[in-house]
Amino acid sequence: MKKFKLFLIAILILLLASCDMPSPKNPNDYLNTSGVSTWEELFKGYWSGLSDSYVFWNLDDKNGEWNDIYYEYLPKFKALGKINPNDMEEGILLLSDITKDLSDNHYYFEIVDSSKANGKYIFSPSKYKIIKENNPNLSSDEIIKLMYEGGDFSSYYPEDLLNEKAQTILNNTFKLPLVVSTPDPSNYPNIKFIEANEKIVNPKIQSRIEYNGQAVLYSNKYPNGSYIENNQVKSVNSLEIFETYFANGTAGPYYPLSDLNLDSKNTDFINSIFETWTLCLGTSYQEYLEAENTNPITYKKKHSASINLYSLAGITKNNVSSVNNNYEGNTVYFLLSGFKLVEFISSSEDEISLYLGDFHDLKMDESAKGLIIDLRGNGGGANIDRQLLFGDLFSSPFKFGYQINKIGIGRQEYSLPSPVYIYPEPSLYHNQYSSLASKPVAVITNIMTVSNGEVTTNMVKALEKGKQIGGKTLGGQGTLAYDSLVANAGQFSVGKYITTVYTPFAQILDANGVSHEGVGCIPDIPVEFDKAQFDLGHDLRLAAAFDYINQ
Amino acid sequence: MMKKLSLLIILIGILILGVSARDANKFYVGLTGGYTYDVIRTDTGYRTDISYKGSHGFDVGIPFGYQITDYFGLSSGITYIQKNYRIEHYYPSYTIATPFEFQNLTNHYIELPLTLDFTLSNDIYSFTASAGGYIGYWVASQKSGASYGSSSNWAGTEGLINYYSGTYKFTQADNRFEAGLLFRLGFEVELNPVILFLRGTYSLGLTDMRRKQAINYSPLINDTIAAEVGMLWGFGEEK
Numbered sequence: 001m002k003k004f005k006l007f008l009i010a011i012l013i014l015l016l017a018s019c020d021m022p023s024p025k026n027p028n029d030y031l032n033t034s035g036v037s038t039w040e041e042l043f044k045g046y047w048s049g050l051s052d053s054y055v056f057w058n059l060d061d062k063n064g065e066w067n068d069i070y071y072e073y074l075p076k077f078k079a080l081g082k083i084n085p086n087d088m089e090e091g092i093l094l095l096s097d098i099t100k101d102l103s104d105n106h107y108y109f110e111i112v113d114s115s116k117a118n119g120k121y122i123f124s125p126s127k128y129k130i131i132k133e134n135n136p137n138l139s140s141d142e143i144i145k146l147m148y149e150g151g152d153f154s155s156y157y158p159e160d161l162l163n164e165k166a167q168t169i170l171n172n173t174f175k176l177p178l179v180v181s182t183p184d185p186s187n188y189p190n191i192k193f194i195e196a197n198e199k200i201v202n203p204k205i206q207s208r209i210e211y212n213g214q215a216v217l218y219s220n221k222y223p224n225g226s227y228i229e230n231n232q233v234k235s236v237n238s239l240e241i242f243e244t245y246f247a248n249g250t251a252g253p254y255y256p257l258s259d260l261n262l263d264s265k266n267t268d269f270i271n272s273i274f275e276t277w278t279l280c281l282g283t284s285y286q287e288y289l290e291a292e293n294t295n296p297i298t299y300k301k302k303h304s305a306s307i308n309l310y311s312l313a314g315i316t317k318n319n320v321s322s323v324n325n326n327y328e329g330n331t332v333y334f335l336l337s338g339f340k341l342v343e344f345i346s347s348s349e350d351e352i353s354l355y356l357g358d359f360h361d362l363k364m365d366e367s368a369k370g371l372i373i374d375l376r377g378n379g380g381g382a383n384i385d386r387q388l389l390f391g392d393l394f395s396s397p398f399k400f401g402y403q404i405n406k407i408g409i410g411r412q413e414y415s416l417p418s419p420v421y422i423y424p425e426p427s428l429y430h431n432q433y434s435s436l437a438s439k440p441v442a443v444i445t446n447i448m449t450v451s452n453g454e455v456t457t458n459m460v461k462a463l464e465k466g467k468q469i470g471g472k473t474l475g476g477q478g479t480l481a482y483d484s485l486v487a488n489a490g491q492f493s494v495g496k497y498i499t500t501v502y503t504p505f506a507q508i509l510d511a512n513g514v515s516h517e518g519v520g521c522i523p524d525i526p527v528e529f530d531k532a533q534f535d536l537g538h539d540l541r542l543a544a545a546f547d548y549i550n551q
Numbered sequence: 552m553m554k555k556l557s558l559l560i561i562l563i564g565i566l567i568l569g570v571s572a573r574d575a576n577k578f579y580v581g582l583t584g585g586y587t588y589d590v591i592r593t594d595t596g597y598r599t600d601i602s603y604k605g606s607h608g609f610d611v612g613i614p615f616g617y618q619i620t621d622y623f624g625l626s627s628g629i630t631y632i633q634k635n636y637r638i639e640h641y642y643p644s645y646t647i648a649t650p651f652e653f654q655n656l657t658n659h660y661i662e663l664p665l666t667l668d669f670t671l672s673n674d675i676y677s678f679t680a681s682a683g684g685y686i687g688y689w690v691a692s693q694k695s696g697a698s699y700g701s702s703s704n705w706a707g708t709e710g711l712i713n714y715y716s717g718t719y720k721f722t723q724a725d726n727r728f729e730a731g732l733l734f735r736l737g738f739e740v741e742l743n744p745v746i747l748f749l750r751g752t753y754s755l756g757l758t759d760m761r762r763k764q765a766i767n768y769s770p771l772i773n774d775t776i777a778a779e780v781g782m783l784w785g786f787g788e789e790k
Contacts, residue, residue, distance in 0.1 A: 021769045024596030048767055052598070063723055064763030383702050391705065403713055405698035407654045408603070408638045409595050410771060411764045412724040415654060415698045418713035423704035455702075479701035485600060487699055488640045488652065506701060 024052070024409060031495040039080035039091045043073065045494040046095065046109075046501070053484040053492050055404070055507055056517055057412050059103045066411070069098050083497060088113040088121070089148060096123045096144045103518030105129070105476030106451065110500040116150075120499065123147065126474060129518070130447065131156045160446040160471055160529035164541075165377025166310035166337035173539040174270045176279070177202050178307065180263035192288045192302040201307055204259040205281065208246075209305035212285040213347030215253070217355060219278040220271055222254035233354065253351040273327055274314035278358040280351070282309030282344045309344065310337040313359040315368060326543040328369075328550040332362045332436065334389075335374040339381030339452045341388055356428075360392055363434035370440040370549035373460060374542070376470065380451025383479070390459070391425030393437040398422050400459040402509040403479065406489035417513055422459060440465045442545040445523065450474035455508055457521050462511035467524040467548055470541040475520035478504025577787040579626075579746070580615040585779030589634040589658075592756065594769035600642050603771075606655065608633025610777055616668065624668045626681060634658045634773045638696075654696035656719075658773075662687035664733050674741070681735035685754060689727040692719040724762055729773065731756040745782045752777040 027049030031037040047070055057066065073094060080091050092111060099109065100123075108124035123144075131143050135156055138146070146156075154162055170176045179199045185191070188203040208216055224236040227245040236242040236251075239258055245251035257267045260279075270277060284306050289299040312335040320327045345352050362368070402417035424433065443460040445453070445468055454473045460466040481487035481504075490505035509515050525548060527541045534540075590605035612630030619625060635658060641651035666683030695716035703710035721727060737750030754777070759770035 021592075021594040022767060023594045024598060024768055026597040029597070044767065051764075051766075051768070057724075058722060061724070061763075067763050067766055070766050384705065386702070387705050397709070403698075403701060405652065405713070407640060407652055407696065407698060409593075409598050409601050409769075410724075410761050412722065412761070413638070415652075415696055415713075416694050416715040416717050416719065418698060418700075418715035420700070420702045420713070421710060422702065423709050425705055428705055481699075485598075486642050488601070488642075506699070508701070 024048075027052070027492060027494045031497075036082045037495060037497065038082050039077040039094075040074065042083060042091070042494060042497055043077035043095075046498055047098075049492045049494055049501060051411050052409065053406075053489050053501075054102070054104070054503055055406050055414075055478065055489040055505060056103045058404075058414065059515065059517060060101070061411065073098055085112050085114045085497075088115065092121055092123070092148060093141075093144055096128075096147070097140070099123060100125050100128045100140065100144065103475075104478060104503055105474050105518055105520075106478055106480065107503045108500075109498055109502070111498050112496070121148065126476060127153075130158070130161065130474075134158050158447055158529070159531045160376070161448050163531050164446050164529055164534065165448065166312075166335055166374075167307070167377075168534075169335060169374065169376065169539065169542075170279075170310060170312060171265075172534055172537050173542060174273070174312070175265050175537060176260050176267070176270060177262040177265035178205070178260075178281070178310070180265075183262065189300075190302055192286075192290065192304040194304045194306070201305060202259065202262055204262060205255075205283075205307070206303070206305040208252075208255050208259065209283050209285050209303070211347070213282070213344055214285060214305075215280060215282045215309070215344045215348035215351035215355070217252075217254045217278055217280055217351055217358075218257060218260060219254050219276075219358065220257070220267070220274070221276060221278070221358075223257050225251060225256040226254040227251050228253075253348075253354055270314075272323055273316055273320055274333070275317045276358075276362065277312065277314030278355060280309070280311040280313075280355040281307050282340060282348070284308055308338075309340045311335060311341075311355070313355070313362055315362045315365055318367075326539070326546065328546040330365075330367050330369050331546060331549050332365070332368050332371045333374065334359065334372065336378055336389075338379050339383070339385035339456075341385045342382045356388055359389070360429055360432070360434075363392060363436050364432060366435065368436060368439070370442070371436045372542075372545045372549065373441070373443045373456065374545075375449045375453045375456060376444055376446045376541070377448045378450070378453035378456075379448065380453050380455075380476075383452060383455070386422060386452065386456055386459070387425055388428070390422055390456075392429040392432060393434050394422055394424050395433040396424060398437070398459075398462070400462040400511050401455065402511075402513050404507040404509065405487075405505070417509055420508065437463055438465070440467075440549045440551070442467050442469050442548050444470045444541050444545050445473050445521065446471040446529065446541075447474055447520075449521075450476045451480075454516070454521055455479075458508070458510045461521070461524070468521055469525040469545045469548060470523055470527050471529060472522050472526075473516075473520040475516055475518045477508045477515075477517055479506045479508055481505045575618050575621050577618045577785045578615070579618070579783040579785050580613065581746075581748075581781050581783035582612075583614050583628075583630075583748075583750075583779045583781030584611040585609065585777055585781075587633055587635075587775055587777045589636050589773055589775045591636045592772040592774050596769065600640055602639050602641070604637045604639060606635040606637050608635040608657070610779065612662075612779075612781075614781065614783065616783075618670075622669055622671070624670065626666045626668050626683075627664060630662045630664065632660050632662050632687075632775070632777070634660055634775050636773075652696065652698045654694055654698075657693040658689060659691045660687045660729065661690055662729075666733055666735060668735075670739075672739070672741075677737075677739040677741070677746075679735070679737040679739065679748075679750070681733070681737070683733050685729075685731055685733050687729040689721075689725070689729060689760075692721070693717065694719050724764060726758060726760055726762045729756065729758050729760075731758065731773075739783075745784055747780070747782050749780050750778075752779065 027045040030045035105126040487505035591603035610632035614628035616626035666681035
């Protein structure tokens with residue numbers, strides 16, 4: 001009995017004893033708020049922030065690697081002492097070293113650095129990986145140092161990264177003068193020429209832009225442009241009449257094809273390929289005051305415009321292959337530089353609606369035997385754009401992938417993969433659905449196809465007759481939100497030093513539940529990029545896409 | 552604290568009960584089943600938008616034991632036990648159809664308890680107080696839940712929230728071995744040849760459900776309460 005009483009007392013002591021648990025800290029709370037912080041504090045905050053808010057640990061922390069990083073690098077950061085914004089190199093190189101192999105190819109961190117022109121330095125693992133893949137002779141340390149020193153990296157990048165994107169495709173493949181060699185400024189007295197590499201945005205197009213966020217359309221349905229009357233779009237009979245409408249503010253949203261006649265290029269080629277086509281350009285606009293006379297001083301108002309969105313939709317002529325054997329007839333072609341249509345809806349709703357309507361009409365053409373979606377150089381953008389563009393291809397929700405979210409506070413506490421769909425849009429398209437999703441669909445990609453560009457690639461590859469053609473994509477497929485507390489993962493900052501850690505809040509997998517993060521989507525039909533041929537207008541990747549449609 | 556105080560009072564009560572005992576040198580084996588309620592012991596720190604909530608389950612088992620002396624015995628057994636819980640992430644300013652994400656976890660364990668039992672009884676009724684420990688193995692897990700979507704339709708009526716349900720695939724980040732302390736109070740009625748019992752069990756987890764994650768962090772530990780009924784058959788030497 002005595003022994004039992006002692007036994008009970010021991011249990012009571014154990015029960016009454018409190019259990020202290022370490023309490024997770026906000027990454028910012030690792031830093032000294034009253035004085036100068038140390039690199040050790042910054043590292044702890046950065047490491048913990050990533051531990052809490054990075055959503056790809058199932059790829060990057062399979063065997064406790066992130067803990068190993070902590071133990072290995074803590075003494076190195078400790079040895080750096082206090083943070084000096086004028087001397088950040090050593091600490092930044094260490095931060096880059098621990099970050100460089102993360103799978104997330106959206107990821108970057110931005111850190112203050114007074115030695116840099118804009119007072120900050122940005123490191124992205126995707127840029128590191130691209131340089132490493134294309135320059136295997138360089139060591140990791142050499143690349144990180146090179147990136148920190150900055151400069152021109154064009155010699156380190158693959159050629160399609162620099163040269164193959166919507167603007168150059170329109171310029172070279174379709175021979176449209178969207179960017180031209182600097183023309184005579186006296187012909188465009190209202191345009192402020194902003195030169196970049198001796199090329200500027202076509203000043204005829206710039207002349208049409210009157211406000212920020214304006215979208216302009218060019219189409220062979222309206223060769224002399226259009227005007228608005230009683231809220232209806234009407235075709236204009238001649239360029240002279242169009243300019244009259246333009247002068248009194250009723251012209252548009254389609255502008256005359258003569259704007260695309262410049263620099264020895266015009267619309268003859270694109271008219272020979274497509275039965276019907278529409279070009280949509282989303283622009284930004286800036287005004288300037290330029291001194292004109294000195295005594296007295298007078299000023300002239302000028303403006304410049306840049307193109308932030310390029311998109312082309314067309315259907316090839318039935319007999320196009322007899323004219324140009326790189327193309328096949330009755331094929332819908334769609335080119336998009338970025339998923340940004342929704343950005344322009346607030347400022348150019350009518351133009352975007354008309355463009356979507358033109359694209360819809362092409363998709364509804366029952367004679368169309370396939371669809372090519374050209375996403376080369378497409379850096380992604382709003383997911384809702386995918387609904388606007390392809391919501392008329394599916395009469396019921398179509399599963400094209402999966403999403404994994406962070407749930408809970410543990411580093412690898414995730415949801416199960418939940419299906420991601422593209423939904424029909426009956427109200428946008430008046431219950432009209434295209435049959436193209438059941439026909440051959442090709443998506444053309446390259447190394448700069450990323451984010452929503454890759455998710456849309458997954459959508460095409462989930463189709464029964466969908467194929468990816470061209471080059472592999474970047475491998476940045478996570479989906480983004482602005483705050484890690486709202487979305488339970490994603491963006492955060494660490495004090496006043498690391499101002500942004502940019503990372504998604506959820507993973508996106510393909511329709512087979514496979515992640516391509518950090519790796520990219522591998523094309524079903526790989527086609528090497530040939531810059532020399534591309535510059536001459538021989539678009540080998542586009543030709544392969546048409547070839548696939550014809551098969 | 553209240554919970555600990557109640558347990559203290561019960562233990563003191565047992566100390567002053569009338570004295571009698573079970574049959575010494577006897578083996579017991581039986582069946583048991585009951586209700587479980589699991590809570591997660593952790594600290595979410597600055598993440599006040601996340602909470603871990605307890606949930607219900609059940610257990611079934613084959614208990615067995617040996618009465619060493621009139622008052623003391625050893626018990627063990629093999630038990631299938633569910634240790635279920637729920638995670639919620641609630642961020643009030645994120646105003647969509649469902650303001651929070653959640654995940655329900657159904658966790659299946661096989662446990663081997665081992666306790667030292669002190670029994671006071673007359674010929675028919677017995678009270679038993681037990682203390683010991685358990686080891687267990689996390690056999691399987693199912694998850695179901697809702698999380699913020701990224702691919703919604705234009706009207707925002709579909710796709711804002713993703714739903715999922717299925718079997719979880721374990722990774723190296725999961726610690727599938729579990730161990731802890733176990734405290735039990737039971738009431739038995741002897742109806743020859745069986746003993747019917749009703750018991751309450753409190754399992755105090757000692758192991759983290761996660762592996763290789765807890766630097767500057769809080770472990771995730773199961774504490775479980777069970778209310779069980781069962782029966783035992785005795786074998787061996789009579790008094």
